[in-house]
Amino acid sequence: xxxxxxxxxxxxxxxxxxxxxxxxxxxxxxxxxxxxxxxxxxxxxxxxxxxxxxxxxxxxxxxxxxxxxxxxxxxxxxxxxxxxxxxxxxxxxxxxxxxxxxxxxxxxxxxxxxxxxxxxxxxxxxxxxxxxxxxxxxxxxxxxxxxxxxxxxxxxxxxxxxxxxxxxxxxxxxxxxxxxxxxxxxxxxxxxxxxxxxxxxxxxxxxxxxxxxxxxxxxxxxxxxxxxxxxxxxxxxxxxxxxxxxxxxxxxxxxxxxxxxxxxxxxxxxxxxxxxxxxxxxxxxxxx
Numbered sequence: 177x178x179x180x181x182x183x184x185x186x187x188x189x190x191x192x193x194x195x196x197x198x199x200x201x202x203x204x205x206x207x208x209x210x211x212x213x214x215x216x217x218x219x220x221x222x223x224x225x226x227x228x229x230x231x232x233x234x235x236x237x238x239x240x241x242x243x244x245x246x247x248x249x250x251x252x253x254x255x256x257x258x259x260x261x262x263x264x265x266x267x268x269x270x271x272x273x274x275x276x277x278x279x280x281x282x283x284x285x286x287x288x289x290x291x292x293x294x295x296x297x298x299x300x301x302x303x304x305x306x307x308x309x310x311x312x313x314x315x316x317x318x319x320x321x322x323x324x325x326x327x328x329x330x331x332x333x334x335x336x337x338x339x340x341x342x343x344x345x346x347x348x349x350x351x352x353x354x355x356x357x358x359x360x361x362x363x364x365x366x367x368x369x370x371x372x373x374x375x376x377x378x379x380x381x382x383x384x385x386x387x388x389x390x391x392x393x394x395x396x397x398x399x400x401x402x403x404x405x406x407x408x409x410x411x412x413x414x415x416x417x418x419x420x421x422x423x424x425x426x427x428x429x430x431x432x433x434x435x436x437x438x439x440x441x442x443x444x445x446x447x448x449x450x451x452x453x454x455x456x457x458x459x460x461x462x463x464x
Contacts, residue, residue: 187287191441194438195442199464200461201428201432201463201464203336203426203429203458205425209243210243210345210393211354213358214242215365217237220237241456246421246447246456247421250276251420252409259275277450277453278453280445280447281450284444284446285443287332287386290333290335291433292327292337293321293338293434294313294317297321307345307367308366310368310369310404312404314370329383332384332385333386334386334443334445337390339369339390342426342427367393370395372406373410377416387420388420389422390422395408395409395420424458429441443461443463
């Protein structure tokens with residue numbers, strides 16, 4: 177699994193050296209967002225039990241991939257090549273088997289993180305993204321953004337891409353727009369993201385990053401298909417073994433990076449230790 181490289185001692189030490197002012201930025205979105213949920217998922221229902229000892233019980237609809245999340249390597253089956261590293265379908269079982277999120281959770285992720293603030297980059301260039309379309313953010317846009325920020329991507333980094341979609345959703349989208357987005361994901365849901373699939377997969381592979389995440393619902397432009405240049409998930413997860421993060425809250429981190437000009441930081445993540453888990457909240461922190 178490619179995230180192993182992020183935990184090499186040299187990568188952890190390199191990340192720790194980026195901590196200079198003690199600023200900590202949690203990257204998890206509130207677990208009840210987006211609201212209403214996307215992709216046909218239900219809203220979490222919780223019972224708050226009071227008494228001498230209080231507790232909260234999630235009764236149903238706790239979807240580990242409904243809000244900020246990691247996709248594990250059992251999330252996607254390639255139509256031709258199957259699961260990552262030749263794992264067979266009968267090895268993907270409930271509560272265990274291969275490629276579950278517990279493989280990351282048992283060791284955690286620690287190392288260098290790098291933010292590519294594509295939203296600010298494109299706004300400065302006079303070509304802001306339209307968050308209601310499946311605009312494709314190409315490798316050239318990512319490369320130019322990194323150069324403009326003077327951000328250096330190193331082997332084993334966790335690359336985090338700010339599209340600005342989540343800020344738009346939380347601050348600008350109307351209730352009617354949010355309700356429409358929660359409809360059929362292949363017809364109602366549109367948002368910008370990275371692509372096209374083959375070109376972008378080659379670009380990310382050549383950077384030797386450990387994982388990639390973004391603040392939109394699927395990392396890539398949606399819906400997948402001719403309009404967005406193919407389904408990038410099919411290449412990154414089952415072919416390259418690259419975990420994908422989605423729905424990460426990046427606004428506070430991005431504002432701080434824009435203020436001090438430092439886009440690299442120590443990154444940590446502790447997913448839930450769920451045997452055979454397909455995904456998990458990332459419990460991710462950027463530390464500067």
